[in-house]
Amino acid sequence: MSEITLFYAKFVLLIGVYALLGLLIRALIKDIPMPSKTSEPLASPVSSLPSPDSSGWWLSVLQGQERLEGRDLELREELLLGRAPECRVVVNDPFASARHARLVPRGAGVWLEDLGSTNGTFLGAEAVQGGVLLNEGGRFSIGDVTFELVRRGNA
Amino acid sequence: MKRRELGLLAAVLAVVGLALALASRAPEFKGGAPWGWFTAQVAAWLGIALALRLKRIQGDPLLMPLACLLSGMGWVMVWRLNPDLGERQAIWILVGLLAYAITALTIRDYRNLEHYKYVCLVCGVVLQVSVMLFGTEINGARLWFRVGSFQFQPVEVVKILMILFLAAFLRRYGRWMRIGLLSREGRLPRRALMLLGVGWLAAEGVLILQKDLGMALLFMGIFLTMFYMATGRTDLVVVAGFLFVIGAVGGLLAFPHVRIRVYAWLDPFADSQNTGYQMSQALFSLAWGGLFGTGLGMGEPTRVPEAATDFAFVALAEELGFLGAVAILVAFMLLVTRAFRVAMRARCEFGTLLAGGLAVLIAWQSLILIAGTIKLIPMTGITLPFVSYGGSSMLASFVMLALLRRISSQEEGPC
16 A cells, blocks of 8 residues: 555544444434333223212322322222332332332221332331321322322212 | 344444554554454354344343444554454453353343342452452552463452442432431431441552552442432532542552652653653653544554553554544443433333443543543553453453343333
8 A cells, every 4th residue: 555545544444433423323312302101100090080979088199200190099999009010009119119008998097008118118207117097188108209198078 | 223233333343344454554463464353253243233133132222332343443452552462352352242142141130130239249359358368469569360371350340249239239228318317217327328438448448458549549439429329419429529539648648659650640751761651651642643643553652651451542542643532532422321321211220220330430430541541630550441451351341231231121121
């Protein structure tokens, strides 16, 4: 190879390297609109619409999960909270365990039971040990999601 | 998605081939360009990408091409500097790729690694202590095990084990450290924090006693960043940062070898034939490269001592110029960006902390080393991931890449 081709060869290489970076950045930009993969948090939102004459306990999300906020859920029977899809309330929080806690309505109150979750269910700053009976307005949190128990209707 | 990975890999390998052809003009290239080794690497990269695709292990399609670009350019430069080291580097890249394939194919679920956090901790401590006791001393620091003619630097493995441990530990206790530590409920977080703090100080102490200052700085960076990621507590990070500054000043006053490094950094030309020699040569080398470089194989980067290991970036900057050096930096930046993206999209917090820790490791390690070689901070002897010569470092980098790949491939699954 002559001196002059050698001189230009280095520019060819630099152009090649930058073309490559361009390709990689283009592939990176294509990915930028991140697909939102949040699954529907409530298993059956239709049944959760409050009907005026129903009585009993309702679960509402105070903060932490936009998709659940304002969509109260009636506690007719035992209700499972956790990250697993089979839970009635799917808590999409990194600190939630698959089967995190359960709620059982018991007339005068609601029994909250921690199902051996890794990070605990909290009443304020205190972790629930085993189970606890909550009254109206009782608040508990799983991860960064805070729930409140509300009593509605005329029961 | 996957088709893009193979296409990008092929493009990267073509550019590396061009670089190899150009570098073969160097006088150190006796007996022509090592096309055999190059072909072996091409086959390994494409074969593994294809195997992962056939096994339906999805994952970030940019990780492999970026690593291929960095390791390819690094290998061409190492071979151009010293063909013997280049041959070993080629072997190490192939071994690293094998480790990558094995890690990516055998880890069914990376979340299982969380259960082995104390195993990781104990293995790391045992490795580090045993190299202190039984290691081989090279250049006044006892950091290597020697097997035959190959040397192995256990700290490269230890850093991955530490990230695994920290990710699992902080996943468990980080949340509690977010709340007030002085309250009555702060008993458990106080204890966990104390444990973590004592462990951190001990690790830093061991690394400083081993004169592995680069690794001490790197470990500090990883620890504080991961701690911040898990807890979001700026106050404790600032406190730890102050402790590090005190430790650094103390080390400067106490250890003569630290002082030599700092003086060589402040004014390399004051003693340019002795302690400042390496730094001065590196600066001449950078200046000689200019904007477009001398062209691969046309410069004289061999003048810099340890050009293939500590100063691989300077050698690349001399022959590819400022533009080539920026390209390498951009490649590192993209790799770190992708690793952080993996962290943000991971479905569980352990994955986020693990991928984040690996991202931070790549970022800190490349920044500390590159900043050291261009006289922004005192030079510390650590390797540039994927680029500079070093078997253990290459192997560790590929294992890290495999972990990132595995975490990103599980984005879709349940957690």
